[in-house]
Amino acid sequence: MSMVSEFKEFALKGNVMDLAVGVIIGGAFATITTSLVEDVIMPIIAFIAGGEINFKNMFLILGDAPDGVARTYDALKAAGVPVLAYGSFITVLINFLILAFIIFMMVRMVNRLRRADEVVEQIAGPSEEVQLLREISAKLGNINK
Missing domain, CATH: 1.20.5 (Single alpha-helices involved in coiled-coils or other helix-helix interfaces)
Structure with missing residues (x-):
């Protein structure tokens, strides 16, 4: 191959x-x-x-900023100044929590649908195909004895 x-x-x-x-x-x-x-x-x-409140501009400057550089997140990052951007982290954290909650709700809904299918299957009993396979298996079991 x-x-x-x-x-x-x-x-x-x-x-x-x-x-x-x-x-x-x-x-x-x-x-x-x-x-x-x-x-x-x-x-x-x-x-x-x-x-x-602009969460992007919530940060702490960890180093010395050169003269003439604006005290905004983008300008400081462009100048190579180390910045602890806790505001951006808060935004990403909230984003993650919302996404995780939505995925949790989707998984929960799928699990409920699966349980509902299992209940219907238990109430309805085995399908016609399963019953035929059981009969064939039983007859083959009798032949092998």
């Missing part, structure tokens, strides 16, 4: 394709979550706090 055909077999397996789709959707979902945090939640927090 050539390397190209092996790669084609690997790349076209269901699990690999499912993973690729999951990664693409996850990337898009992360963008939505980032927008939710930065454009909706953080402004609400700033409003509740009583003024405009």
Whole structure:
């Protein structure tokens, strides 16, 4: 088997394709979550706090800043000044918590659907195919004795 055909077999397996789709959707979902945090939640927090709060500009300067450099996060980073950006970390943390909560809710919903399917299967009993397989197995068991 050539390397190209092996790669084609690997790349076209269901699990690999499912993973690729999951990664693409996850990337898009992360963008939505980032927008939710930065454009909706953080402004609400700033409003509740009583003024405009720019979490990106919440930082501590850990080194000496050269003269003439503005005291903004972007300007300090561009100048190579070490900056402890705790505001950005807060934003990322909130983003993660929202994303984790949404994933938790999705997993919870899938688990409920699975349990519901199991209950239906228990109430309905085994499918017709399963019953036929049991009969065949029983007859083969009698023949082998």
